[in-house]
Amino acid sequence: MLRNRLAIVLLTALAPAIWGSTYLVTTELLPPGRPLLAGVLRALPAGLLLIALTRRLPTGSWWWRSLVLGTLNIGAFFALLFVAAYRLPGGVAATVGAVQPLIAAGLSAALLGDRLSPRTLLSGIAGVAGVSLLVLRAGAQLDALGIVAALGGAVVMATGVVLSKRWASPAPLLATTGWQLTAGGLLLLPVAFLVEGPPPSHLTGANLLGYGYLSLIGAAVAYALWFRGIRALPPTSVTFLGLLSPVVATALGWLVLGQDLSPVQALGALIVLGSLVAAQTQRPRTPSRTVTGPPAGVPSDDSGRQTNGRTHQSA
Known part of the structure; x- marks a missing residue:
């Protein structure tokens, strides 16, 4: 069981590691000033491709649940x-985003009955302290809206992770x-279009x-690994893995x-990795509850950042 859990953790960790490469891809390959276009082209084609490959559409309540989860997660x-990337220095945005595991832990306690341990x-x-040492710079300007x-x-990301666990597809x-990538891309x-205008003509x-790369690897592959991890691991453990994104982004830079x-x-990176290990080696006291599963007699297959070049956050 320990080997199986380790394999799942490592596979899930590949998702935020891939998202950490978004910073490099964006600055080196994409046209400047088009982060929302990159988000659309990252999510929508990947979602449509997966739907075409699986030939399966949502049924019943999963139409609106896919919309909710796609909105939150993507x-x-x-x-x-x-908005955060344009109004804040990248280090500030990444440091604020690093509170996601704490938010997920609180939501898991409230919605799934998981124990919130010291x-x-x-x-x-x-983890927040490590990310701040890794990417935060002295004299960074703060903006309330950012x-x-x-x-x-x-x-919203922490809520999406917890609800993805609560709603077992x-x-x-x-x-x-x-379904989620398509819903998020359509949103x-x-x-x-309104913020950035029509796509570039060339x-x-x-x-x-x-x-x-962002669509096939950063979305289709990474989100499948991410959502697979959510199915198999406690939500808090999954969100802690998201802290790998700024570590990978800094390492690639x-x-x-x-x-x-x-x-x-380097010290910040070591602290982040230490927090990840501590979170993953904690045995959950109370199994996470799921609310919606397959109807009786129906088998279930248990077979998932955009940045403008100024932030090392995950997507």
């Missing part, structure tokens, strides 16, 4: 991240992932490569872009 999260609280505080947007992004994993589409090969990595940043 559409609203990307939009709030866009170890979880301490790990969450350590702070609210960054905090709102953490809240009877559909295959890839189908459920496709973002008019917002991107896209380079590098642009297409970047959008393709150092390795690929030649950005400086100070001893303080």
Whole structure:
């Protein structure tokens, strides 16, 4: 069982690690000033592809549940991240977003009956401290609306993770992932058009490569792994893994872009990794409850950041 859990944790951790590469892809391959367009092209084609592959549409209550989950996990999260990224320095936005595991822990206690332990609280505080050391810069300017947007992004993503656990889908994993990506992409589409205008008339090969990577790897693959983790692990454990995104983004900036990595940043990365290990090695006291499962006689297949170049948050 320990080996199986470790394998699930490592596979789930690949999702935020992939999202950490969004910073590099955005700055090096995508046209500038189009984060919402990137969010649409990241989510919508991937969602439609998964629906086409699985040939399965939602039924019954899963029409509105897919819309709610897609809004929380993707559409609203990307939009709030866009506002935070434009109104705050990247380090501030990432530090505020790092409170997501603490929010998820509170929601899990309220909605799923999970126990909120001192170890979880301490790990969450350590995670916020580690991210701040990793990406926060002295003299960073604060903006009230930006702070609210960054905090709102953490809240909606944490809520989406907990509700994804509470609402156990009877559909295959890839189908459920496709529903949410499509719903989130459709929600973002008019917002991107109103805020950023029509798509660019000309896209380079590098642009297409970047959008393709974000859609196939950053959305279809990463979100499938993420939602698979939500099905198998406690929601709080999953959200702690999201702290890997700023660590990976900083590491890639150092390795690929030649950005400086100070001893303080290295210490922050070690603190973040320590908080992740502490959260993953804690055995849950109370199994998470799920409300909706497959009807009797129906088998269940238990087979998931956008940034404008200024933030190291996850998506």
